[in-house]
Amino acid sequence: MQELVLRSTRVVTPEGERPAAVEVRGGTITAVRAHDAPPPRGAEVVDLGDDVLLPGLVDSHVHINDPGRTEWEGFATATAAAAAGGVTTVVDMPLNSIPPTTTTAHLDVKRATARGKVHTDVGFWGGAVPGNLPDLRPLHEAGVFGFKCFLLPSGVDEFPQLTPPEVEAALAELTGFGGLLIVHAEDPGTIGGAPQRPGRRYADFLASRPPAAEDRAVEGLVAFAAKLDARIHVLHLSSASALPLIAAAKRDGVRVTVETCPHFLTLTAEEVPDGATEFKCCPPIREAANQDALWQALADGTIDCVVSDHSPSTIGLKAKDTGDFAAAWGGISSLQLGLSAVWTEARRRGHTLADVARWMSAGPAALAGLPAKGAVAAGRDADFAVVDPDAVFTVDPARLRHRNPITAYAGRTLHGVVRSSWLRGERIAVDGAVTGPPRGRLLSARHP
Template identity: 80%
Template sequence: MKDAAELILRSRRVVTPEGERPADVAVADGVITAVRPYDSAVPDGARLTDLGADVLLPGLVDTHVHINDPGRTEWEGFATATAAAAAGGITTLVDMPLNSIPPTTTTAHLTVKQDTARGRVHTDVGFWGGAVPGNLKDLQPLHDAGVFGFKCFLLPSGVDEFPQLSPDGLADALTELTRFDGLLIVHAEDPGLIDGAPRRGGPRYADFLASRPRAAEDTAIAGLIALAERLGARVHVLHLSSSGALPLIAAAKRSGVRVTVETCPHFLTLTAEEVPDGATEFKCCPPIREAANQDLLWQALADGTIDCVVSDHSPSTVDLKNRDTGDFATAWGGISSLQLGLPAVWTEARRRGHTVADVARWMSTGPARLAGLTAKGAVAEGHDADFAVLAPEETFTVDPAHLHHRNPITAYAGKTLHGVVRSTWLRGEPVARDGRVTGEPAGRLIERPAGGS
């Protein structure tokens, strides 16, 4: 009911769609019923939580998370991933369709995923479907079952049960998706350019970086944009690391091509120059690139060419990272950062003169828009009462042993970051405080809204 209130969250710094301001946020039945002037009279029967100068943000939405459950739960699982997410200010995440066994490529496999997750999640959780060779007939049923869109690879994914699409397969999948306006999200690296790049094993990060050239991303994205323009399809570029593709993406957006793009905290906060040889915890594909490249990614965030920032949390067991040998060529590629994305991005954003409201736009509002989650991503009347409470000027040093990630390995180990997540609220109830979940899993399994994404 409009203006009803069971809970008032008061802060001198509330991030709303109109900007940051002092406010009282009224909540009833898990929904924001009003954003009131600061220090308003508390309605009879409502409880007041005064956050002081801590910033009240919309709960983060992370649309790129590899949970790997079932099948590779020793890498990560729904319980551990969502605990880490909640501790890091994330209230909604969307699980990627691969690295679990089975992959989410049929409705039967989706049911397995949902049954595995049900009752074990501390945040709301939705699911992407997969587009792989031979499952064209499964795309419409998966869409109807509520997946948020479909992921594909243009080169080997790293796991045999999720093969890549050929150029013809990509065109076929996009053609099928245009029938019901489905969204294709794409790992865009050109396989020919990757195959032709220098390939040397061993611990030198420079050798690994040379094996994943920027041209591979740029060429694949150019081809994807051209195909989307020809078919009128909706496409999303995953984990952009190459600044070379930015002019093409910006031009495509101006001309009306339906393309969106994300980047990740590690591309915005870590640089190739700082990666020690043998430090395979920094390996991901596409790779962390040079500082000059990073500067251009930040410019593209500021001007809207990049739509959102999401984690691409892609964990593995410690042994698969080859920490004993430091061999980048054969180590698993993925950065574990689910609990750390907000402080990592805020640390660099504040250094570059951006605001907490900017970070909320990139890490909450933007991903919610990508997924069509109209009730998420904003502190506004009628939205879910999902919040992250941040002490923006407090610092902490990352200790992997204190993270909820199943495996204690992260590229952020030992880094001092600004921004301590005080608490995380899901539908008006606290689900994490001071880095720890507060009770039994309270998250829900969610589906693509009717008419959304």
């Protein structure tokens, strides 16, 4: 096995950014040495100059939809987009594929569909739905990383929501074997009482998913987690008014974690044009003041990680012909753009690429339980994103690698061009294009 050395004046490690030479053998980082350290005899040396060497991003919230809705997205296209954007590991959500990942037989179908097609490493979440309580432990033993549930209709009939008693029963079952429940946290009663006005006005759609829906759902989840000593993760938080409750729960030792998404950190309700359904997601993009509070919560550690919630569909399902937010599929296509989008806003607010790596690589790796991922450090997988942080580009949907050319970031100028991505010491993407055949592996959780 030939050794590889990646040398850069800017390597982001868990201790911060510094000049370094990263040595790799057999797909694993063996050492992080001084920038001018002599390379091992016979090693291939790649000098990255002043481009930044980051740990490959881990995106633990990706809807690949394959099989069953491959016209929305597929393993080949999704992982190509991920690799082009510096993401080297994704964890696939249990919906909107058919079948959903709610039994071990369905997990087998997912794995068979993905095998040989993935450019990045791919793991799988299981699903918690009415009636599959007996399936949770077998799925856990089969290697899923945790279990997703909804508190309100998911948007697809084959993945129904759980009632509060069903959530409590699922948590009790998961606690018996150390499982994690990840939750789409919006309260159906609050949304049912909000004004529901279809049409093109974004303000009407925003009013239909008020912050109180997230706040009330989070309150109930925290209470369950405290009662059962259960592990809860709040998905795609957009409501800043839920943050004090989450911070207090963490101080009290409740086992709750929370993520937010690039679109909540970089897009605001004030700038969403009426009829622009590519901006629709649930929960919704909220106002600028709310966004400021999310950034503060990232800075102080209340929010644990940033992941894409890449939830694509066909262009037809986005109802672009009518611009009706009520009729459009809810989801932002952003898998390739998350790093650049977050860095563009992070640098404006005084944050560093070390912060971004903590939020988008180390944080999701810790959430999913991926000890080999998330850091440039000896013993970790040699997964890297090489970025020119000062280069800019304008987003052209036609040049993105996900299947359907639509995104809320179209036309935006972003900082941070991903020059290359590496998976276990092999270059898998260069300047937005994948290189060679799919090299990714299907991951199974290593549960204690």
